[in-house]
Amino acid sequence: MESKKSLSAWEKSQQYIPGGVNSPVRNFSKVGEHPRFIERGHGPKIYDIDGNEYIDYVASWGPLILGHAHPSIVEAVNNAAANGTSFGAPTTLEAELAELIVNAVPSIDQVRLVNSGTEATMSAIRVARGYTGRDKIIKIDGCYHGHVDYLLAKAGSGVATFGLSDSGGVPEDFARNTLTIPFNDAEALKATVEANPEEIACLILEPVMGNMGIIPPRDGYLNELREITEQHGIVLIFDEVITGFRVAYGGAQSLYNVTPDMTCLGKVIGGGLPVGAYGGKREIMKCVAPEGDVYQAGTLSGNPLAVSAGLTTLKLLSQPGVYDQLENRASSLANGLADATKKHGIEAWHSRIGSMLMLYFTSESVTDADGARTADTERFREYFWGLIECGVYVAPSQFEAGFVSLVHSEDDIDKTVQVASDVIAKL
Numbered sequence: 001m002e003s004k005k006s007l008s009a010w011e012k013s014q015q016y017i018p019g020g021v022n023s024p025v026r027n028f029s030k031v032g033e034h035p036r037f038i039e040r041g042h043g044p045k046i047y048d049i050d051g052n053e054y055i056d057y058v059a060s061w062g063p064l065i066l067g068h069a070h071p072s073i074v075e076a077v078n079n080a081a082a083n084g085t086s087f088g089a090p091t092t093l094e095a096e097l098a099e100l101i102v103n104a105v106p107s108i109d110q111v112r113l114v115n116s117g118t119e120a121t122m123s124a125i126r127v128a129r130g131y132t133g134r135d136k137i138i139k140i141d142g143c144y145h146g147h148v149d150y151l152l153a154k155a156g157s158g159v160a161t162f163g164l165s166d167s168g169g170v171p172e173d174f175a176r177n178t179l180t181i182p183f184n185d186a187e188a189l190k191a192t193v194e195a196n197p198e199e200i201a202c203l204i205l206e207p208v209m210g211n212m213g214i215i216p217p218r219d220g221y222l223n224e225l226r227e228i229t230e231q232h233g234i235v236l237i238f239d240e241v242i243t244g245f246r247v248a249y250g251g252a253q254s255l256y257n258v259t260p261d262m263t264c265l266g267k268v269i270g271g272g273l274p275v276g277a278y279g280g281k282r283e284i285m286k287c288v289a290p291e292g293d294v295y296q297a298g299t300l301s302g303n304p305l306a307v308s309a310g311l312t313t314l315k316l317l318s319q320p321g322v323y324d325q326l327e328n329r330a331s332s333l334a335n336g337l338a339d340a341t342k343k344h345g346i347e348a349w350h351s352r353i354g355s356m357l358m359l360y361f362t363s364e365s366v367t368d369a370d371g372a373r374t375a376d377t378e379r380f381r382e383y384f385w386g387l388i389e390c391g392v393y394v395a396p397s398q399f400e401a402g403f404v405s406l407v408h409s410e411d412d413i414d415k416t417v418q419v420a421s422d423v424i425a426k427l
Contacts (some may be wrong), residue, residue: 041068118146142369
């Protein structure tokens with residue numbers, strides 16, 4: 001595919017933006033060459049500035065569950081913008097979106113809207129510390145919760161892709177109260193809690209890991225975490241920024257029937273606009289200012305554009321049969337990819353939860369971050385470029401999930417499987 005205009009745009013962008021991108025995972029450095037600069041999107045497809053068309057499985061890293069430029073969302077945003085983009089004052093729209101979230105997510109009695117997933121996780125942890133009066137937190141190796149200083153200890157996604165176990169610019173003192181344990185290992189949590197009695201404020205994790213590919217919890221794992229944290233007065237926080245309203249309307253917690261104390265949301269609840277949220281039990285959320293002494297604020301939090309897009313998205317997702325349709329499309333794609341690797345004798349581990357899916361080029365089972373790290377990134381690079389050249393757009397990283405939307409047609413899925421099979425045959 002021709003990409004001269006994207007190359008020129010990238011070269012210019014690098015003069016003014018570090019790496020030429022505003023988020024590291026948009027860079028193509030780990031797969032080679034330069035990123036494609038996107039001009040527009042419509043439905044399941046995106047179009048770059050060179051005029052190339054792609055079936056898109058990045059979906060803006062998850063939020064576009066209704067596809068690009070959905071007419072109802074475009075109309076909602078336009079109508080909101082016509083009345084003003086931000087007021088710095090409350091609107092009834094914010095309460096309407098909050099009500100939808102509270103009614104959908106089992107763990108949330110009250111919710112606070114913010115501007116990003118990073119803000120949501122940062123704030124939830126601050127609230128947990130304020131509520132418990134404790135300082136230490138536990139996170140899972142490979143779970144990424146945004147670029148908060150004390151959460152960049154063994155992160156996933158872009159950090160793993162770029163070969164970093166932490167980040168420059170983060171003083172040791174910032175991370176000394178962050179303890180890291182493996183995913184799917186409840187015994188590791190028990191041991192860590194016992195070694196730090198009455199010191200752990202919270203455990204934060206993705207109930208389905210989505211930043212080292214897709215790694216589901218083993219049977220009973222989330223229940224064990226719930227039991228251990230309850231026994232020791234530790235706030236259990238589910239980071240559902242990716243999984244919230246993506247794997248099920250009520251998130252992974254409704255899918256696995258495990259209710260945490262707090263939940264962080266983002267992506268889908270903004271319908272493609274910047275948004276985040278954190279919420280939980282009423283007694284915990286009472287700690288948040290102005291009711292309590294845990295301070296958190298944001299000038300653009302709950303702005304009318306993002307809230308209008310989010311309201312429209314959640315109302316459409318609440319319609320009967322929506323998640324069945326997503327399940328059918330995603331399972332067809334995942335099964336087709338699995339058949340292709342088996343047919344051509346390529347060692348691979350396939351993982352899918354709802355409309356999130358992953359193909360790891362490894363012979364190992366992937367149940368935690370260490371398992372994901374056994375994947376052959378060079379083989380993925382070949383696979384990635386084979387797809388790109390045939391008009392299928394996936395994330396430029398072995399460690400990023402793929403997302404199926406409601407507007408991917410059977411023809412889109414069939415074409416993707418055929419392209420992938422042809423590419424895999426040449427690996």
